[in-house]
Structures are given as structure tokens and as C-alpha cells.
Amino acid sequence: MVWESSLQGPKHSKSFLVVPTNLKFDKDNVLVVFSNGRLHAISCIDGEVLWKKDFEAESFEVQQVIQPPGSDLIYVVGFAASYQFEMYQINAKNGELLKHESASFSSGFSGEVSLVSTETVVALDSTGSILLTISFQDGKISSQQTPISNLVEDSLGPAVIIPLSVSGIFAIKTDAVTVFIRVIGEGKLEVVEKTTHEIAVSDALSISEDQQAFALIQHASSEIHLTVKLAHDWDGNLLKESVKMDRQRGLVHKVFINNYIRTDRSYGFRVLIVMEDHSLLLLQQGEIVWSREDGLASIIDVTTSELPVERNGVSVAKVEHNLFEWLKGHMLKLKGTLMLASPEDMAAIQSMRLKSSEKSKMTRDHNGFRKLLIVLTRAGKLFALHTGDGRIVWSHLLRSLHKSEACQSPIGLNLYQWQVPHHHAMDENPSVLVVSRCGPSSDTPGVLSFVDTYTGKELSSLSLDHAVVQVIPLPYTDSTEQRLHLLINADKHAHLYPKTSEALSIFKREFLNIYWYSVEDQNGIIKGHALKCKCTGKVADEFCFDTRDLWSVVFPSESEKIVATVTRKLNEVVHTQAKVVADQDVMYKYISRNLLFVATVAPKGSGEIGSVTPEESWLVAYLIDTVTGRILHRVTHHGSQGPVHAVFSENWVVYHYFNLRAHRYEMSVIEIYDQSRADNKDVWKLVLGKHNLTSPISLFSRPEVITKSQSYFFTHSLKAIAVTSTAKGITSKQLLLGTIGDQVLALDKRFLDPRRTVNPTQAEKEEGIIPLTDSLPIIPQVSFL
Numbered sequence: 001m002v003w004e005s006s007l008q009g010p011k012h013s014k015s016f017l018v019v020p021t022n023l024k025f026d027k028d029n030v031l032v033v034f035s036n037g038r039l040h041a042i043s044c045i046d047g048e049v050l051w052k053k054d055f056e057a058e059s060f061e062v063q064q065v066i067q068p069p070g071s072d073l074i075y076v077v078g079f080a081a082s083y084q085f086e087m088y089q090i091n092a093k094n095g096e097l098l099k100h101e102s103a104s105f106s107s108g109f110s111g112e113v114s115l116v117s118t119e120t121v122v123a124l125d126s127t128g129s130i131l132l133t134i135s136f137q138d139g140k141i142s143s144q145q146t147p148i149s150n151l152v153e154d155s156l157g158p159a160v161i162i163p164l165s166v167s168g169i170f171a172i173k174t175d176a177v178t179v180f181i182r183v184i185g186e187g188k189l190e191v192v193e194k195t196t197h198e199i200a201v202s203d204a205l206s207i208s209e210d211q212q213a214f215a216l217i218q219h220a221s222s223e224i225h226l227t228v229k230l231a232h233d234w235d236g237n238l239l240k241e242s243v244k245m246d247r248q249r250g251l252v253h254k255v256f257i258n259n260y261i262r263t264d265r266s267y268g269f270r271v272l273i274v275m276e277d278h279s280l281l282l283l284q285q286g287e288i289v290w291s292r293e294d295g296l297a298s299i300i301d302v303t304t305s306e307l308p309v310e311r312n313g314v315s316v317a318k319v320e321h322n323l324f325e326w327l328k329g330h331m332l333k334l335k336g337t338l339m340l341a342s343p344e345d346m347a348a349i350q351s352m353r354l355k356s357s358e359k360s361k362m363t364r365d366h367n368g369f370r371k372l373l374i375v376l377t378r379a380g381k382l383f384a385l386h387t388g389d390g391r392i393v394w395s396h397l398l399r400s401l402h403k404s405e406a407c408q409s410p411i412g413l414n415l416y417q418w419q420v421p422h423h424h425a426m427d428e429n430p431s432v433l434v435v436s437r438c439g440p441s442s443d444t445p446g447v448l449s450f451v452d453t454y455t456g457k458e459l460s461s462l463s464l465d466h467a468v469v470q471v472i473p474l475p476y477t478d479s480t481e482q483r484l485h486l487l488i489n490a491d492k493h494a495h496l497y498p499k500t501s502e503a504l505s506i507f508k509r510e511f512l513n514i515y516w517y518s519v520e521d522q523n524g525i526i527k528g529h530a531l532k533c534k535c536t537g538k539v540a541d542e543f544c545f546d547t548r549d550l551w552s553v554v555f556p557s558e559s560e561k562i563v564a565t566v567t568r569k570l571n572e573v574v575h576t577q578a579k580v581v582a583d584q585d586v587m588y589k590y591i592s593r594n595l596l597f598v599a600t601v602a603p604k605g606s607g608e609i610g611s612v613t614p615e616e617s618w619l620v621a622y623l624i625d626t627v628t629g630r631i632l633h634r635v636t637h638h639g640s641q642g643p644v645h646a647v648f649s650e651n652w653v654v655y656h657y658f659n660l661r662a663h664r665y666e667m668s669v670i671e672i673y674d675q676s677r678a679d680n681k682d683v684w685k686l687v688l689g690k691h692n693l694t695s696p697i698s699l700f701s702r703p704e705v706i707t708k709s710q711s712y713f714f715t716h717s718l719k720a721i722a723v724t725s726t727a728k729g730i731t732s733k734q735l736l737l738g739t740i741g742d743q744v745l746a747l748d749k750r751f752l753d754p755r756r757t758v759n760p761t762q763a764e765k766e767e768g769i770i771p772l773t774d775s776l777p778i779i780p781q782v783s784f785l
Contacts, residue, residue: 001046008056009036012309016065018074030092034065036511038075041095046054050670051095060086063113067092075136077121083108085143087136093167099139105132114163115181115498122170128158131172133183148172151191152179165203166214166231182234192234197225200273202255204231207267213238215257215271222247226283241267241286248397249379261490277381277397293392298378301415305372305384305430305453310363320407323579359388368727374432374453376415382434382451398434398450404465407438407447416473418450419482429454433485435471443467443490472516473570478502486514488547493535496543502542515550516625517596521562524555528599528629534558551629560600564644566653567596567626573729574650581755581767589651590674590705595632597646597653598622605641614639614660623672623707633672633707640666645721647735654735654752656718665718667776668711669752670730671732675704710754713775716745723749751776 002143018032029044033330049139055076061076086712089099107124119137124130131151133144148159152174161170162178169192171180180193197218204212212231217224226238226361248446254274262268271283278295278704281288299445335341336349364370372393380401384393401410418433434449446468448459470488477483484503487495517528528550535544555562570593579587598621605617619640624632639661646655652671659666720738724731733749756772757764 005042005049005561006048007033007035007038007040007049009038011037013037014062016062016264018065018067020067020069032065032067032092034076035063035118039065039074039095041092044693048388049397052096053090053095055088057543063123064115066115066118068118073098073534075119077113077134077136078238079109079296082126085109085141087139087141089139099156101136101139101141103134103141103143104353105143110158112161113161114161115165116168116170120183122161122183122725124159124161124172127277128160131159131189133189146189148174151181151189152177152194162199162201164201166201166216167204167212169231169234169252171199180234188333198251200252200255202257202271205257205259209257213257213259213267213269215255215269217252217255217271217273219245219251224252224273226271238267241283243283243286243288248277248395249281250379250381250397252276276379277395278379280376280616293383293395295379295381296383300378300412302373302375303415303432305374305417305432306368306420307362307364307370307372308429308454309425310361316529346566360386360391361388362393366458374451376412376434378412380412380436382412382432382456384453392450396456396458398436398449398451398461399458400434400447400461400463401436406562407445409439410436410447411440412436413439413468413472416485417483418473419480421481429460435468439466442469442662446487446489456467464495466491466493470516470518474507474510474514475570476506476508476510486516486538488516488518492529492547494531494545494547495541496545499543510667515594515627519562519565521565522599524557524560524562525552526562526565526596526624526629527552543758550627553629553631555600557603560601561603561606562598563601563606563642564599564646564655566646566648568593568648568650569725572649572725573727575729579673581640589652590623590672594626595648595672596624596626597648597655598624599642599644599646599655599657601640602646603640609641609658610660612660617641617660619644619657621653621670623653624668625703630702632703632705633666633670635670635709637666637668637711645718647721647723649723649725649733652731652749654721654723654738656714659713662713665714665716666711667752668709669754669755670707670709672705672707675706706727708754710756712750712752712773715775715778716740745778745779747776 013036016034020029021062030050031042031044033040033042037055041050043050056565060078060080062076064077064439066075067179072092074090074092076090078086083104085103085105087101088097090096093100107130109123110126111124113121113123120135122132123134124131127134129148131146131148133146135142146484159172159174162173164170169180169182171178176196179191180198182190183193184190191531195218195578197220200217200651202215207213213228214231216227216229223242223244226239226241226243227237230236230238252273253276258270259269260270261275272282273283275281278298280292280294282290284765317685332341332345332349335345341349361370371387373387375383375385379649381395381397383395386393403410413435416433419431421428421430430453432451432453434451436447436538438444438447444467446464446466447461448464450459451457452459458489466489468487469490471484472488474486476486479502480496485497489495496503511531515530518527518528529547530550532546532548535541535546547674574591577589577591579589581587600620602617604612617639619637619642621635622631624631637657640657640659644655644657644659646653652669653674654667654669656665657668716737717738722736724734735747735749737745737747739745750768750770753769756770756774760769760771
């Protein structure tokens, strides 16, 4: 990096970057940037801000920043109060305002503005039925209005402008057609092409001193049509190709073009396209040269799925391949043995060996290590990844997350296990629930999708008439092994899914035992909730229930800000509640699914590390019972700040933060034990049945608990932390630490035992207590890239 500049401004706004055509960073060129409501001129040599210009009108929204090639003038154009067109002419050398002109349009404006030349823009009126061509030549504003019906016959509904960076050309899209229009002379418009296909257009690319080319892609069913045209000659095609495209990649979103000189001195073109699923593909000579699943870089949620059970008596050929593939594989292996295989054959043989290896089989193993990772990406695509070798087993772009009239801005939220067949594992496939909503606001309607985890097929989808603010998986399943879920909407109504009579009867039996909590981190409030009665009023439904607030914990905003919350996994298995310590004493773990770990920091300490002094920052850790709202434990770490990463398992929580006084990261552990079981240490009581281990426990009675805690220095910055889990909960725990350097470190939980001492006794050594050190060891051999 040569330099970096941080640009501040008075208000949030669109951002624009104007780069000179002859840009050289070792010359005294100037970059023009509009950001946060302020125009900046930045030196290319050292990134110094040479001058800046504010625009005083609060309602002024900048739509374009233009600097004609070779000119010392900058034009800033935009709208004020949605009906006023504003133009500012500014001196590029010193930021001086040379001219300010405005013009009123009674019909107003809507949508995007497209720049067709250095002194002309086009926009739509507020109805989307009239096209406005606005020129500001020599600083004087003139305009021309053209009805959309003159350009597109039988157009229904409002039109939308599609901005292009090709000089003199723009596009408008109606409900049925996309029209490309050329601006000729003084505001005259000429339709050059109409298409009913979805389109994407690249930026203009200079291929010679006086010629520019651009790529146009039209999406038609299972293939895309690629055309490279000259900007000044629409009818002259430099390239025209068709490429078959996987429908699961969706539509083309962006196009980038590059050229090269062929051996015959003609122009060749490479096209990089970004698909709807955020994948990248390079096209050349009608073929996909390579593709990359960049959508996996923006995973928003992940869950696991079991692989199919291997059936006894079924041949490998039938389980994993059809007969033709089986015979083809044997022929390839024979050619390899006889040294007759070509390089392509050897690559195919190697691929077959990898697929047939034990760790990459598509069936369950005895220890349960082989699984499918089901991941949801920000683009709305589901992937199934094999844990053995990381390959993509299937991928599916969800129909329910496609933009439609009913759902304009679908956003994926979370993944949940919907059906996990144990009793019918040979006959039924597991499925996951994908929860999404139709917009960024929390009160927009939700959408549910149900996907088969073995095939990736979208089984069904539901468009809800209510929002989804919170999803609560319940620990109950029906006879088909579908898990019950509660969906909480913005009005705090709880909706039960699946909507079946059997699920409703199960739910009613457990009605009084269902509790949950919500976190308002911006307001510093945690609330506990329970069910009240069936919904009344307009939303009356036998699967809809009113809720009530049970308790709330309010953190003082002037001293604490919530930065992390974590609880135990719903499906975690605890092997035993008892823990035998060195002196043959027994400690009983306080095991509760209703424990919540909360970390808060001082408001000043919520920024970047080092932004405050140790005296101004502190971190407070809480253990809260989510049924009653009781704070069972509280500890303060003075001189510490976030970010905080935590994991909760069994009766302990481990969290990672930064110690400002020591200038090092730390990890702390809290273990909580149940003192109400302390009388059960007598062996005779256990033999004679005088113990109280089987007596019922109520969370409404104040628990008798004690905690043990310890802190250790840690050398790495983390961005994720997790813990291993096994089917029976017997195997010792390992902490999995995801570092900021994209490593995964495995750390034995014994290093984070709060009972570690400097000089452990012989009995403690036999128990496995490790001598106390001030820092946690990281052994390179147990880290994995």
C-alpha cells in the first residue's frame, strides 16, 4: 500500500470516484471523490486532501460527479426536494464554486440518473412514464421531455433506467422489454435495440485511440448470449458467442471485459462475469475457462446433516455409480496398470481414487466424522460441503430468494434443522429450514423454504403473512420427526410451525414449559418471554399465540454496552453431571439449557483496540438464568475491552478479549457448580437411596451455585471460537479457535481448567491437572490451515 486516506463528511450519501483517463500515481494527478456529503480532491502522490467542498442544502442528493477529459471543471449534479435539478460547476484546481444553476420540474424525479455525455444526463419523472433529457452545456440547464410510450409500444407500469457507462447510450426497462437508446445531437433519441431477455452490460473499454468497445450479455434460459460491440457502431459486432450456463448460478449481475491481440492482429476478448450466486466465471472463445464459487466467501449461516446410511448387501457400483461409470472406472485403471493412460486418463484415475477413499465416501462412518455442511450464502444459495475433502456435493439457488413482484428484496437469515430422521433413516431424507424475509426491515413478511439435504431439492416454500424477528427451535418433534419451531413476529406474536394438528397437540402439552429471551443490544436490554394465550383480533389463528414479558435486565447505557451473548447448543449431550476431583470429592455440574452468558464493555471501550486508556474501559461478564432473569454470576475485568468471542458448553464458558494494561489478549474460563447436590457425596446415602439426585428441579427456586474462574494470556487474535461435541459427550473437549490469520487452532480444555495451581498435588496430577502458567501454549503441530 502506497497511501490511504480517510474521508469524513457531514452526512451519509452516495459515493462517487472520478479518475483521470491518463492517471499515473507518480505524477501530480488529482482524484475527485464525493463521499459523506462532501467533495474531495486527493493527490495521487501521497493521498493528501488538497481541498474539500460541502453542499449546504440538506435535501440535495448528488446523482453524478463529472469531469470532462482534459478540463479543469467539475460538474456535480443532483436533485433537491425530489423536484429540483441542481448543477454545481467547480474549479478542479482549488475547489472554488464557479456557477450554481437549478431548474424545477413539477413532475419530480424517480430512480437512477444515467450519464450519456459529459454535459447530458437522462432521468425519469416520478411516475416513470416520461423520460427527461437534461443538458447543462456551458453551465446552462435545458431539458426535453419524451413520453416512454413514444419509445416502447404497449408499455405497462413505470419504467426504470439502467445506467450504462457507454458514451451516448442508456437503457430503460419496462415490465416486458429492455430498450437501448442512443442520444443524438441536441437531445434527440433513437432506439437501437429491444430485447425481452435479462441483460447485463460492461463498462466501455478503450481498444484504440478513437474506439471503445463494451460487452452485452443476454440471458436466455440455459445459456447466455455474449456480444461485444463498438460504442459508436451498435450494429457492428466484434464478437458474438453463446455459452451454456448452469441455471443454479442465476442471472448475470456484472460484466467486466478485457482485450488482447490475436496472432492475426485482430482483437480478442476475455469476459469476466459475476453471477447472481456471486460466483465468478471467465469466458473466452465461447467456453468457460474457469469458475470460482466466491459466494462461499459470504456465508451467513451453517448447519450439519448426516450422510445416508450404507445399506448392507448393495454393491458399491449401485451405491455410488451407475454401471457405465463402474465399467469406465475399471477400464481406466486397467490402462493405468498397463501404462497406456494419457495425462487426461491419469487425472481421471486420480479423481476416482480421491472419491473412493474412505474419508470422502457419501455414506456415514462408524464414528460419525463424515457429514454434510449445509451453508447459506448472502446471495441466497445453499451449498452442501463434504467434511471429508471439502468438495461441493450440490448447490442450489433458492427460488424463494429470487426477486419477484411479491418479494422485491429477499434476504436470507438463518438455517435450522427441520427433519432429522432417526427411526426412518433408510426411507426418508433429512431436510433443513431456510428462513428469509422480503426486505432489510424487521417488519417485512417472512419466507420459509424446506430443502432436502441429500439432493438439494427445494421441497416447498411458504410466503408468510407476518414478519420473522426471532426463530426458536423447540426440543420437540412430531411422529415424522419434524422439529417444532416458534416464529416471533414484530408484534410479539408467536407462530407455531409445522401447522399440523399433531404439532399443535404436542405444543399444548408443553405450553407452560416454553421460555425464551431476546436481546436488544442497541438499547442494552435483555428480556425473558413466555406464552400467554391464543392470538386475538385480526391475526386470530389456532397456531398463533400471544406472548408476555416475564423479566428484563437493563444495563446502564452510560457504563455498559452489550457486545456478546452466547448460550449452550440445543442438541449438546452431557455424559455425566458429577465430576470427581483429586481428593475423591464429588462436584456436581450446574447443567441448564437456560443459562445465558452476556459480555458488556464500557461505551468508550466498544471501539477499536487501543482507542481508550485502561482506566476508561472495563469488561463485565454475566451468567443469567433466562427463565427467571436472575444473575447467577458477575465478574469485572478492569482495563479490558472487546471484541469478545465466547463459547458455552456443559457448565462452563470460555471467552476471549483484550487486556489493555498488559497489551495482550486474554482468555477467561468460568465454571459453575450446583451446591444443592453437595449432600450426595456420602457413598452410604447413594447405596441406601437417601440421595436427592432424582428430586425435581425448578428454576423458580433460587439455585445454590458456586463458580470457579481463571484467566490466561493468549497470543492470538480470534474471530471465531467453538468447541467439539460427540454423540455421547464422553470424549474430552477441545476448543477450536479461528484466528485472524485464518488458522484453526485446537486447544485442550484442560489448559483452561480454573483449578490449575502452580504446584499441583500428587492427587491433582493423577487427575490430570496441568501446572499453572500465565499464558496458554499454542503448539504448531496441533494447528491446521
